[in-house]
Amino acid sequence: QDIAYMAFGSNGEARVYVHNLEGNQREAVGNFPGMTFSPRFSPDGQSLVMSLQQGGNSNIFMMDLRSRATTRLTDTGALDTSPSFSPDGAQIVFESDRGGAQQIYIMPARGGAANRISFGEGSYSTPVWSPRGDYIAFTKQGGGQFAIGIIKPDGSGERILTSGFHNEGPTFAPNGRVLMFFRDPGGNSGPSLYTIDITGRNEQRVPTPGFASDPAWSPLLS
Numbered sequence: 001q002d003i004a005y006m007a008f009g010s011n012g013e014a015r016v017y018v019h020n021l022e023g024n025q026r027e028a029v030g031n032f033p034g035m036t037f038s039p040r041f042s043p044d045g046q047s048l049v050m051s052l053q054q055g056g057n058s059n060i061f062m063m064d065l066r067s068r069a070t071t072r073l074t075d076t077g078a079l080d081t082s083p084s085f086s087p088d089g090a091q092i093v094f095e096s097d098r099g100g101a102q103q104i105y106i107m108p109a110r111g112g113a114a115n116r117i118s119f120g121e122g123s124y125s126t127p128v129w130s131p132r133g134d135y136i137a138f139t140k141q142g143g144g145q146f147a148i149g150i151i152k153p154d155g156s157g158e159r160i161l162t163s164g165f166h167n168e169g170p171t172f173a174p175n176g177r178v179l180m181f182f183r184d185p186g187g188n189s190g191p192s193l194y195t196i197d198i199t200g201r202n203e204q205r206v207p208t209p210g211f212a213s214d215p216a217w218s219p220l221l222s
C-alpha cells in the first residue's frame with residue numbers, strides 16, 4: 001500500500017518520500033543531500049535501506065520508519081550502492097567496487113562482514129532478490145553489452161537471460177519466475193519495458209503509452 005521514492009527539490013537536495021496509495025497522501029521521511037540510489041522497503045515495511053554518498057564514496061544506510069533513526073551499515077572507501085533485502089529480511093544484497101570493479105555482495109541486514117558472490121568479468125549492478133529467495137537478478141556490463149542475469153545467493157548458477165545495448169533495472173514478479181527490465185536501444189527510440197522468464201525464454205515487450213524505464217514490481221497482496 002506504500003511506495004518509497006526519492007525526489008530532488010529546486011535546490012538539488014534529495015528527499016525521501018513514502019506515498020500511501022489508499023489515502024493518496026505522501027510524507028517526507030528524510031532529507032539526504034548525498035542520495036545515490038532509490039530507497040527500498042524491508043519485507044515488514046518498517047524500514048528503508050538506501051545508499052548515501054559522502055565525499056568520494058557511498059555507503060549503505062538503514063532508516064527505521066517509526067523512529068526515523070538512520071543506521072550506517074557499511075563503512076568503506078568504496079562505492080556501496082543498490083541495496084535490496086532478502087525476502088526474509090535477514091540479509092541485504094548490494095553492489096560495490098571495493099574489489100576494484102562493481103561486483104555483488106551480501107551482508108547481514110544489521111550490518112557486518114560482506115561476502116562477495118559474483119566473480120565474472122565486467123561489472124555487476126542493480127541486484128535485486130527474488131521473492132522466493134532462490135535467485136538474485138542483476139545487470140552485467142562488459143564488452144559494450146548490457147545483460148540481465150540471475151545468480152544464486154551462494155554465488156553459484158550464474159545465468160545470462162538476455163543481452164544487448166543498455167538492458168538494465170531488473171525486478172521480479174511476485175512468483176519469482178518472471179523478470180521485468182527496461183531496454184534503451186539508443187537513438188530516438190527511447191527506453192521500453194520487457195519481461196523474460198528465468199529460463200531466458202519468452203521475452204516480450206510491455207506496451208506503455210510512452211518511454212518507460214526503471215520498473216519495480218509490487219509484492220503479491222493477499
